[in-house]
Amino acid sequence: xxxxxxxxxxxxxxxxxxxxxxxxxxxxxxxxxxxxxxxxxxxxxxxxxxxxxxxxxxxxxxxxxxxxxxxxxxxxxxxxxxxxxxxxxxxxxxxxxxxxxxxxxxxxxxxxxxxxxxxxxxxxxxxxxxxxxxxxxxxxxxxxxxxxxxxxxxxxxxxxxxxxxxxxxxxxxxxxxxxxxxxxxxxxxxxxxxxxxxxxxxxxxxxxxxxxxxxxxxxxxxxxxxxxxxxxxxxxxxxxxxxxxxxxxxxxxxxxxxxxxxxxxxxxxxxxxxxxxxxxxxxxxxxxxxxxxxxxxxxxxxxxxxxxxxxxxxxxxxxxxxxxxxxxxxxxxxxxxxxxxxxxxxxxxxxxxxxxxxxxxxxxxxxxxxxxxxxxxxxxxxxxxxxxxxxxxxxxxx
Amino acid sequence: xxxxxxxxxxxxxxxxxxxxxxxxxxxxxxxxxxxxxxxxxxxxxxxxxxxxxxxxxxxxxxxxxxxxxxxxxxxxxxxxxxxxxxxxxxxxxxxxxxxxxxxxxxxxxxxxxxxxxxxxxxxxxxxxxxxxxxxxxxxxxxxxxxxxxxxxxxxxxxxxxxxxxxxxxxxxxxxxxxxxxxxxx
Numbered sequence: 001x002x003x004x005x006x007x008x009x010x011x012x013x014x015x016x017x018x019x020x021x022x023x024x025x026x027x028x029x030x031x032x033x034x035x036x037x038x039x040x041x042x043x044x045x046x047x048x049x050x051x052x053x054x055x056x057x058x059x060x061x062x063x064x065x066x067x068x069x070x071x072x073x074x075x076x077x078x079x080x081x082x083x084x085x086x087x088x089x090x091x092x093x094x095x096x097x098x099x100x101x102x103x104x105x106x107x108x109x110x111x112x113x114x115x116x117x118x119x120x121x122x123x124x125x126x127x128x129x130x131x132x133x134x135x136x137x138x139x140x141x142x143x144x145x146x147x148x149x150x151x152x153x154x155x156x157x158x159x160x161x162x163x164x165x166x167x168x169x170x171x172x173x174x175x176x177x178x179x180x181x182x183x184x185x186x187x188x189x190x191x192x193x194x195x196x197x198x199x200x201x202x203x204x205x206x207x208x209x210x211x212x213x214x215x216x217x218x219x220x221x222x223x224x225x226x227x228x229x230x231x232x233x234x235x236x237x238x239x240x241x242x243x244x245x246x247x248x249x250x251x252x253x254x255x256x257x258x259x260x261x262x263x264x265x266x267x268x269x270x271x272x273x274x275x276x277x278x279x280x281x282x283x284x285x286x287x288x289x290x291x292x293x294x295x296x297x298x299x300x301x302x303x304x305x306x307x308x309x310x311x312x313x314x315x316x317x318x319x320x321x322x323x324x325x326x327x328x329x330x331x332x333x334x335x336x337x338x339x340x341x342x343x344x345x346x347x348x349x350x351x352x353x354x355x356x357x358x359x360x361x362x363x364x365x366x367x368x369x370x371x372x373x374x375x376x377x378x379x380x381x382x383x384x385x386x387x388x389x390x391x392x393x394x395x396x397x398x
Numbered sequence: 399x400x401x402x403x404x405x406x407x408x409x410x411x412x413x414x415x416x417x418x419x420x421x422x423x424x425x426x427x428x429x430x431x432x433x434x435x436x437x438x439x440x441x442x443x444x445x446x447x448x449x450x451x452x453x454x455x456x457x458x459x460x461x462x463x464x465x466x467x468x469x470x471x472x473x474x475x476x477x478x479x480x481x482x483x484x485x486x487x488x489x490x491x492x493x494x495x496x497x498x499x500x501x502x503x504x505x506x507x508x509x510x511x512x513x514x515x516x517x518x519x520x521x522x523x524x525x526x527x528x529x530x531x532x533x534x535x536x537x538x539x540x541x542x543x544x545x546x547x548x549x550x551x552x553x554x555x556x557x558x559x560x561x562x563x564x565x566x567x568x569x570x571x572x573x574x575x576x577x578x579x580x581x582x583x
Contacts, residue, residue: 025408025409025412028409029409097433097435097436099436100435100436100439130458131458131544131545131547132458132459132462132547135459135462135463135466136458136462138462138466139462139463139465139466139469139470140465142465142466142469142470142471143465143469143470145470145474146439146442146469146473146474146477149474149477149478149481150435150439153435153477153481161481165481168474168478172471172474175470192547
């Protein structure tokens with residue numbers, strides 16, 4: 001992770017202050033700690049704000065008000081929530097594996113924060129410029145399955161266990177189409193570095209490869225396990241899923257990780273598909289980034305507010321029969337196009353990008369139409385379920 | 399990059415020792431703990447330690463692949479296998495392979511330590527310093543080290559494409575085998 005050129009708040013500026021009274025290596029470590037502290041707290045604060053935004057918006061979608069009592073427009077509601085969660089009693093089941101029970105919220109929270117370390121928020125605003133950025137994202141986000149399993153196991157509660165089993169099955173399945181969808185981006189950008197991905201988007205990849213974008217968004221919304229994919233905590237079936245037994249601050253950390261996930265997902269979508277910091281001139285790149293992130297967040301929220309929850313078999317079928325096939329198709333098409341349009345140094349001209357976009361939109365619409373007909377056709381063949389005789393005792397026996 | 403200048407290399411040394419000690423302790427815990435689930439979690443810690451070692455060796459790609467494959471996939475598989483096992487609460491039962499495996503691992507560790515200690519790892523730096531390698535070659539080496547990913551790709555998909563494809567066929571066979579096992583008769 002190279003801080004030497006430029007860095008957020010200027011790494012050298014902070015390092016210089018600490019180097020006055022600390023030995024160099026300690027100043028280096030402390031500077032890294034200070035930057036991490038700032039960035040993590042910024043993320044936590046924006047998550048708190050986001051919970052307010054989401055609850056207000058969902059309120060509007062459901063024709064009610066949402067939290068509006070505390071502060072102007074209810075803006076202080078997140079702080080009231082946090083205080084409530086901190087003063088709540090922190091219970092641990094007597095049979096639970098206490099150490100694993102305590103650390104699993106942290107295991108879930110850590111990878112979400114780690115992804116922020118490599119995001120280019122602006123031309124010179126980033127923590128690390130990693131040349132394996134995209135792989136780092138996929139690798140780090142795959143750790144959260146462990147946390148979900150550990151939380152479910154440590155609780156010694158069958159609903160928690162069932163919830164975490166389902167959740168892990170779903171998270172593992174959706175990692176595959178997500179990684180494959182990102183592969184399309186890497187193919188065009190010709191680099192795994194997120195900075196290079198942003199630089200390559202003379203035309204946003206949303207336009208160049210709509211199929212990859214749709215697969216990515218579907219898989220990513222499953223990865224953050226919110227409606228329509230909130231199988232992990234299907235309230236009506238499982239209590240609250242893997243965090244059934246959690247309360248107090250541990251539950252708060254789970255909620256924090258859960259609400260931070262949409263923000264991280266939107267940031268990734270903006271970097272990979274919306275051109276990141278690119279925009280036109282009077283507005284600086286960082287502001288463009290924030291505007292795009294808020295727009296994507298609103299889109300995710302809209303989906304969350306309007307779709308019903310899917311059944312577990314529908315979710316798994318959708319991952320393996322639908323998204324997986326579409327992602328493979330996307331990789332093939334993009335690879336062939338990159339072969340055709342790339343020049344000797346691996347760059348693609350803007351004109352080439354637009355040609356690719358035209359071809360890909362046709363392919364996307366055709367592929368999705370075929371997919372809907374193939375997968376949707378099966379739905380008609382499903383046998384109508386017979387009601388159990390116990391379900392209605394007074395029904396006439398036949 | 400860490401490892402340049404004495405102060406940065408001191409920090410790298412500290413990081414090295416933290417990672418080394420914690421991954422060895424985690425590896426010991428995997429073998430010694432009675433609770434299988436905790437043993438699996440410690441296995442993950444030692445995998446992460448290995449990934450950290452790869453980062454210190456400037457093999458970031460390998461480090462991330464280590465996390466992706468071993469932490470994200472294989473340990474999930476192991477944990478699922480543990481959850482499906484009956485009598486997990488009993489812990490890992492003793493078996494008759496304990497003594498042979500102890501001797502084998504001691505021998506293996508002895509060989510590995512001998513090789514690691516007796517090999518001269520700084521050959522490249524010594525050669526560059528003595529001027530035995532031409533200027534262009536040194537520049538090339540620096541270029542490869544700065545971004546190893548294109549070279550890994552080139553090696554995997556051009557020079558060693560047969561081995562790569564054979565590995566994928568093996569994985570496909572495993573996939574089909576798994577499907578055949580769970581098929582309804």
